Amino acid sequence: MHDDSPPTGHDGTPPPDLAPPEAAHTDTPPPREAGFVFTGDTGEYFRIWIVNACLSLVTLGIWSAWAKVRTTQYIRAHTTLDGMPFTYDANPLAILRGRILAVTAVGVWTALGYVAPAAQLLLLVPAAFIVPWLITASLRFNARVTTYRNVGFSFSGGYGDAFGLFIVAPFLSAFTLYLLIPWVIFRQRAWQAEKTAWGNVGLALRARASDFYAAHLPAIITGIVVAVSLFAVMGLTYAGAGDRESMPPAFWVAVGFLYLVVLFATLVTHAAVTRLTLDSLWIGDQARVHCRMDPLRYAWILATNAVGTLVSLGLLYPWGEIRRLRYLAAGTSVSGVETFDEVTGSRAAAGSAAGQEIADAFDIELGF
Amino acid sequence: MRSTSNSGSDEDHAGAPAVVNGSWFAAGSARRHDGTLTLEGGAFRVLSADGATAACPVAQARLSDFGDAMTVEFPDGSAFVVASGQPAAARLRAGVRGRAQLVTRLERRWQAVLVAVVATVVLCALLLFVVLPAMTAPLARLVPDAWARLIDEQSLPLFDRLVLDPSALPTGERERIAGGFAELVDGLGLDTSRYSLQFRSGGSVGANAFAMPGGTIIVTDRMTEIASPAELDAVLAHEIGHVELRHGLQQILRKSTLAIILVLVGPDAGTISELAQGLPAVLLDSGYSRAFEREADRFACDALARLGRDPSALADALQRLAEEHPEAVAVHAWVSSHPETDERIATIRSFTPAEPAPGR
Numbered sequence A: 001m002h003d004d005s006p007p008t009g010h011d012g013t014p015p016p017d018l019a020p021p022e023a024a025h026t027d028t029p030p031p032r033e034a035g036f037v038f039t040g041d042t043g044e045y046f047r048i049w050i051v052n053a054c055l056s057l058v059t060l061g062i063w064s065a066w067a068k069v070r071t072t073q074y075i076r077a078h079t080t081l082d083g084m085p086f087t088y089d090a091n092p093l094a095i096l097r098g099r100i101l102a103v104t105a106v107g108v109w110t111a112l113g114y115v116a117p118a119a120q121l122l123l124l125v126p127a128a129f130i131v132p133w134l135i136t137a138s139l140r141f142n143a144r145v146t147t148y149r150n151v152g153f154s155f156s157g158g159y160g161d162a163f164g165l166f167i168v169a170p171f172l173s174a175f176t177l178y179l180l181i182p183w184v185i186f187r188q189r190a191w192q193a194e195k196t197a198w199g200n201v202g203l204a205l206r207a208r209a210s211d212f213y214a215a216h217l218p219a220i221i222t223g224i225v226v227a228v229s230l231f232a233v234m235g236l237t238y239a240g241a242g243d244r245e246s247m248p249p250a251f252w253v254a255v256g257f258l259y260l261v262v263l264f265a266t267l268v269t270h271a272a273v274t275r276l277t278l279d280s281l282w283i284g285d286q287a288r289v290h291c292r293m294d295p296l297r298y299a300w301i302l303a304t305n306a307v308g309t310l311v312s313l314g315l316l317y318p319w320g321e322i323r324r325l326r327y328l329a330a331g332t333s334v335s336g337v338e339t340f341d342e343v344t345g346s347r348a349a350a351g352s353a354a355g356q357e358i359a360d361a362f363d364i365e366l367g368f
Numbered sequence B: 001m002r003s004t005s006n007s008g009s010d011e012d013h014a015g016a017p018a019v020v021n022g023s024w025f026a027a028g029s030a031r032r033h034d035g036t037l038t039l040e041g042g043a044f045r046v047l048s049a050d051g052a053t054a055a056c057p058v059a060q061a062r063l064s065d066f067g068d069a070m071t072v073e074f075p076d077g078s079a080f081v082v083a084s085g086q087p088a089a090a091r092l093r094a095g096v097r098g099r100a101q102l103v104t105r106l107e108r109r110w111q112a113v114l115v116a117v118v119a120t121v122v123l124c125a126l127l128l129f130v131v132l133p134a135m136t137a138p139l140a141r142l143v144p145d146a147w148a149r150l151i152d153e154q155s156l157p158l159f160d161r162l163v164l165d166p167s168a169l170p171t172g173e174r175e176r177i178a179g180g181f182a183e184l185v186d187g188l189g190l191d192t193s194r195y196s197l198q199f200r201s202g203g204s205v206g207a208n209a210f211a212m213p214g215g216t217i218i219v220t221d222r223m224t225e226i227a228s229p230a231e232l233d234a235v236l237a238h239e240i241g242h243v244e245l246r247h248g249l250q251q252i253l254r255k256s257t258l259a260i261i262l263v264l265v266g267p268d269a270g271t272i273s274e275l276a277q278g279l280p281a282v283l284l285d286s287g288y289s290r291a292f293e294r295e296a297d298r299f300a301c302d303a304l305a306r307l308g309r310d311p312s313a314l315a316d317a318l319q320r321l322a323e324e325h326p327e328a329v330a331v332h333a334w335v336s337s338h339p340e341t342d343e344r345i346a347t348i349r350s351f352t353p354a355e356p357a358p359g360r
Helices: A042-058 A064-077 A092-115 A117-144 A159-176 A181-194 A209-241 A249-279 A295-311 A317-330 A337-342 A354-361 B008-014 B088-095 B102-108 B110-142 B145-162 B171-187 B221-226 B229-244 B247-265 B274-306 B312-324 B326-331 B341-349
Strands: A033-038 A079-081 A084-088 A146-148 A151-155 A196-198 A201-205 A281-283 A287-291 A332-335 B018-025 B033-040 B043-048 B053-057 B062-066 B069-073 B079-082 B196-201 B209-211 B216-220
Touching (some): A042 A064, A042 B102, A064 A084, A092 A117, A092 B145, A117 A151, A117 A159, A159 A181, A181 A209, A287 A337, A317 A332, B018 B088, B069 B088, B110 B247, B145 B247, B229 B274, B274 B341
Antiparallel strands (some): A287 A332
């Protein structure tokens, strides 16, 4: 999984480029820092979302490709960095083609699960070879349709790296009691960053593997505490009740509570990894991203959004998205934005969306 | 320059120019040139503070317009980003309005939004509670029996490994029950070869009976202990109902269709937690199951009446099951796949056959 990209310290030694470059040039003015601002409005986004959702239903899902482009365009246009918006230029027809492929794949997969689970298991083998392609295709598509300051993004990650990082590494980590998972996530994010470029400027993730272990610490501690309390609660009630059939309701309340604790710990970990990834992201050698959001607060926003969406049968989803993006943007900034003037490159060009859509359908988590 | 004409687009093409502040980017460059964009006489004109200029007819430019975030893209690859919060941006928009899409206009009208909210809720309800249930019944009939049996062959070993144990019933007892079952299937004029009665020890499942999509019916030992022969036959008739009405296949079809709908219209995967996607599916599923239980009850009552037996045996069996599983009724009643047992028992007891049994 070694490549010729800049070292990022995955082998344990601190990479030489971790020292802030600005320290070396004390004679130049300090880098200018500019914030991300999310200017989306809940009411406005709700209107766009509901009108397009309704059209998608009426057209039996065909409009959903256009709906996705419109809602994403709204989000990107209202995400500004240093006052400049992002644009999203995906071709809805490309997304529609991807969606048709995705629906077919989900249909075949589900049907096989009932009729021939063994065949579904067998299909896992070709799937393991297709998923890396999906991941690179999806990242390439998303990068190519995104523009900032009239210069487009691009992604050049190859199949081999994706196969190693998303199939081989997670598979091997199963033999280490998943202790390698934070390292795997670190390498995945680093690869994603290194292979992404904005015009002629490459991105990089300057973090250490230990940072990713630290971000997973709350999850690991919660896991241990919950496992111990589950055994304790079960032992206590088992001793009192005598058999499994007559567990008191208090037992189920305790189990439910522990389940919620685990869910929240998952969200906190997700938030911590998101923050770490953003905070370690460099845009070229001079500009870097800072993320100062509070993972606990972000996890709380995610949790309450999920509850709100659930209780409102989905209608509060736009409210949750706006709230989440507003908080994430408010805590994120970039220093060294003055270097952006020198960036060159062409605008976004549309590509095939098949990878992106199938990746979404099978819930393959991507992106920063 | 104010004319008496009140036609907006005419005014913008021929009248007062619309001027907005913002940043211009040359083709292929992220270098920011702050300046102004002017719309006058059907053309855009850019003038930046550092002297850069550009011009282009309105018809050739592309306006990406989302409220206060506006970008004008020119055919040569350059672009102008309009600074937010300027009243003049509305005049700019009016100048190119003729090309606004239908969707954009719908999104801006509150009446259309209101209609969309109501229509979405109504359509979703219609889809989930009317279209999907109505669609899956005929679809399930199209599934070949061999496929349905394949599902049974796949799931029975799984059940055996996870929850069920071999039956401890004496062979004589099994033969008696199997004989009653065959008599039931035969008496109803159904295809005997399609059915397979299986005896298992239920373990934590206790007294119960289930039907699989392909015609495999499982009875637990405890079930045969608590139910009288007539009651057991009534329970078997109920399970035959599940098979004949293809409830298992329907459930699978509904779940798969729901998964596909979620892919198409659901919010992006990943952004919303599993909890939010999973729970509605569980609730919906249990709602569907309730309807299936009622249908199977009706099937059993009809069948028993046709065979000249007393349908109230099913109510008695349900009563015994409820007494056997009091905690299931109390704790899981709100997501239970079995509707409130009392209600089912009352329905069964009030059953009157639709027509007199023929030839009797």
